[in-house]
Amino acid sequence: MTMLQTANRRGLLLILSSPSGAGKSTLARRLTGWDPSLRFSVSATTRPPREGEAEGREYYFRQRDEFLAMVAAGEMLEHAEVFGNFYGSPRSPVEAAMAEGRDTLFDIDWQGGQQIRNSALGRDVVSIFVLPPSIPELERRLRGRGQDSDAVIEGRMAKSRDEISHWAEYDYVLVNDDLDRTFANLTTILEAERLRRDRQPGLSDLVRGLNTEFDTR
Numbered sequence: 001m002t003m004l005q006t007a008n009r010r011g012l013l014l015i016l017s018s019p020s021g022a023g024k025s026t027l028a029r030r031l032t033g034w035d036p037s038l039r040f041s042v043s044a045t046t047r048p049p050r051e052g053e054a055e056g057r058e059y060y061f062r063q064r065d066e067f068l069a070m071v072a073a074g075e076m077l078e079h080a081e082v083f084g085n086f087y088g089s090p091r092s093p094v095e096a097a098m099a100e101g102r103d104t105l106f107d108i109d110w111q112g113g114q115q116i117r118n119s120a121l122g123r124d125v126v127s128i129f130v131l132p133p134s135i136p137e138l139e140r141r142l143r144g145r146g147q148d149s150d151a152v153i154e155g156r157m158a159k160s161r162d163e164i165s166h167w168a169e170y171d172y173v174l175v176n177d178d179l180d181r182t183f184a185n186l187t188t189i190l191e192a193e194r195l196r197r198d199r200q201p202g203l204s205d206l207v208r209g210l211n212t213e214f215d216t217r
């Protein structure tokens with residue numbers, strides 16, 4: 001493939017949202033493994049760590065007052081209260097990645113997606129909503145993950161209808177029935193959106209060159 005000019009390109013902001021348990025963290029992990037140049041936006045949260053979660057890998061785990069101080073200092077690109085805890089995306093790593101032309105992947109809820117889309121960075125957003133194939137399957141996945149109490153799972157199931165109601169605000173919607181097929185569709189979206197982003201200025205230089213070749217035939 002011809003290498004097009006990338007020096008001035010801006011990174012894409014790829015946003016994945018879904019009701020809890022539909023599979024966006026699974027897809028996000030696979031996608032960053034498939035393309036290590038993709039930067040995962042590690043969120044800050046006031047939720048306590050689950051077993052196996054590490055500080056700075058899944059989340060930055062913060063006390064409520066520390067989190068609110070970060071918000072007050074303008075350090076969050078977006079933040080929201082989800083299932084009774086605060087979650088937010090630290091701003092500076094996203095801006096640094098964008099300046100380097102690197103794409104960033106977010107695993108955030110619809111409120112965060114809406115805030116980033118409505119921000120100055122909105123034109124760089126590609127948003128994808130992940131739907132479960134059915135509600136019983138959603139509950140099976142949440143229970144099968146085996147990391148949350150019954151009360152937490154019931155709370156998340158109760159909120160899933162509201163989260164799903166935002167599906168039409170997204171650029172793409174994937175039904176995560178078969179994981180391999182959903183992942184293949186996700187990589188296709190990323191590749192197509194990168195081609196679209198790189199169309200300018202790389203392709204205009206190429207077409208200028210093609211026109212010069214026509215002129216000199």
Ligand SMILES: Nc1ncnc2c1ncn2[C@@H]1O[C@H](COP(=O)(O)OP(=O)(O)OP(=O)(O)O)[C@@H](O)[C@H]1O
Pocket residue numbers: 018019020021022023024025026027141142144145176177178179180
């Ligand atoms: N296509 C699929 N088929 C069957 N199981 C799946 C599929 N996708 C994900 N899972 C499983 O469903 C469970 C929930 O997935 P995951 O943790 O990725 O959801 P999530 O949307 O990130 O949830 P949350 O919003 O709570 O973080 C996991 O155990 C995962 O292995």
Ligand SMILES: Nc1nc2c(ncn2[C@@H]2O[C@H](COP(=O)(O)O)[C@@H](O)[C@H]2O)c(=O)[nH]1
Pocket residue numbers: 017018019020043044047078079080082083087088089107108109110111112113
């Ligand atoms: N608005 C934001 N939502 C976020 C962020 N990080 C995660 N999330 C969403 O919270 C729920 C619950 O996550 P869990 O890890 O406790 O299961 C899920 O929908 C995430 O997408 C964030 O920075 N901002």
